[in-house]
Structure formats: C-alpha cells, structure tokens
Amino acid sequence: MIRVLQLIVDNTSGVLSRISGLFSRRGYNIESITAGITADPRYTRITIVTSGDEDILEQIEKQVGKLVDVRDIRVLETHDSVFRELVLIKVKVGDDKRQTLISICEVFRSSIIDITKDSMIIELTGDQSKINAFIEMLSDYEILEIARTGIAGLRRGSEGVIYLND
Numbered sequence: 001m002i003r004v005l006q007l008i009v010d011n012t013s014g015v016l017s018r019i020s021g022l023f024s025r026r027g028y029n030i031e032s033i034t035a036g037i038t039a040d041p042r043y044t045r046i047t048i049v050t051s052g053d054e055d056i057l058e059q060i061e062k063q064v065g066k067l068v069d070v071r072d073i074r075v076l077e078t079h080d081s082v083f084r085e086l087v088l089i090k091v092k093v094g095d096d097k098r099q100t101l102i103s104i105c106e107v108f109r110s111s112i113i114d115i116t117k118d119s120m121i122i123e124l125t126g127d128q129s130k131i132n133a134f135i136e137m138l139s140d141y142e143i144l145e146i147a148r149t150g151i152a153g154l155r156r157g158s159e160g161v162i163y164l165n166d
Helices: 015-026 054-066 095-107 128-140
Strands: 002-010 029-037 043-051 070-075 081-092 111-115 119-126 142-148 152-155
Touching (some): 002 015, 002 054, 002 152, 015 054, 054 070, 095 111, 095 119
Antiparallel strands (some): 002 070, 081 142, 081 152
16 A cells, blocks of 8 residues: 655754654655655655555554654545656657657646757656656657656645644
C-alpha cells in the first residue's frame, strides 16, 4: 500500500534529517519526500509518500507524530486531495526529430525550458500518471537526464486547514 503523509513541522535546522533518520532507523521506505516553507515562516510543510502494509503504515504515522518538531500529521487521501509533481527531462534530439518532440510537448502542455543543437530540457507538472505517460512517449528518444521533485499535495477545500498558534 502507498500512503501520502502531510506534516507541518517547526522550521528548524535538521528537522528533515531527523524525520528521514527515523525512517532509516526503523527500516521504513520513503517513495518520495518534499519540503518547503509554509505561509508562516516558522513552519515547513513536508509531504512524504511511503509504502508498506497497514500495520507498518500505522506505525509510521505514530512514530513520526511523536517527533518533537512535528506539529501536525495528516493522511492525504486521493479522493479529497490534489497532488502534483514536477519533472525536468533532458532529451537528446537532432533536427530530424525536434518538431515531433515539440508536438508531444504541446499535447502534454509541457514547457521547453532549454534548447541546444543536440538536446532539449523539458519541464512538466502533473500527477504521477501524467508524468509517467509523458516519459513513455519519449521512448523513441534518448533521455539523457531526469530530475523529479516528488509529490506535493494539499487537501481540497478550506475544511481541515491547519492553524498553529504558539
């Protein structure tokens, strides 16, 4: 099973290291992890995609929730959340295939952010299935490099917004 956890943590040095260290010590798997400051600079939002059976996922939630820096932990369910990932892909492409690649990029609403005589860097944002489908469409090209950010997510609507008061 896959679970997406959203953490609100104190914006202090080493907080990400302490969280990832817990996963490492306990042998839990991290599929992806993203972190960024919130609207309140005292806090950071961390989105962790993890996997395991139901017992392991419950243990992960309990153990992470016990960490001192963690102010709130929530499971983001697919039916009431929005998830996005960013990917940068460097593709080797010559003049003969360049226009076809540009057409593929247009269909997926991606952006070409760098171009040289023998390569292009493409930026795409979307859910994982869109990104995976785009990468599959590039099978006729030589992918030189890929950089993926991992999933960022938020719950839909204004219910459940976390307000922290110190």
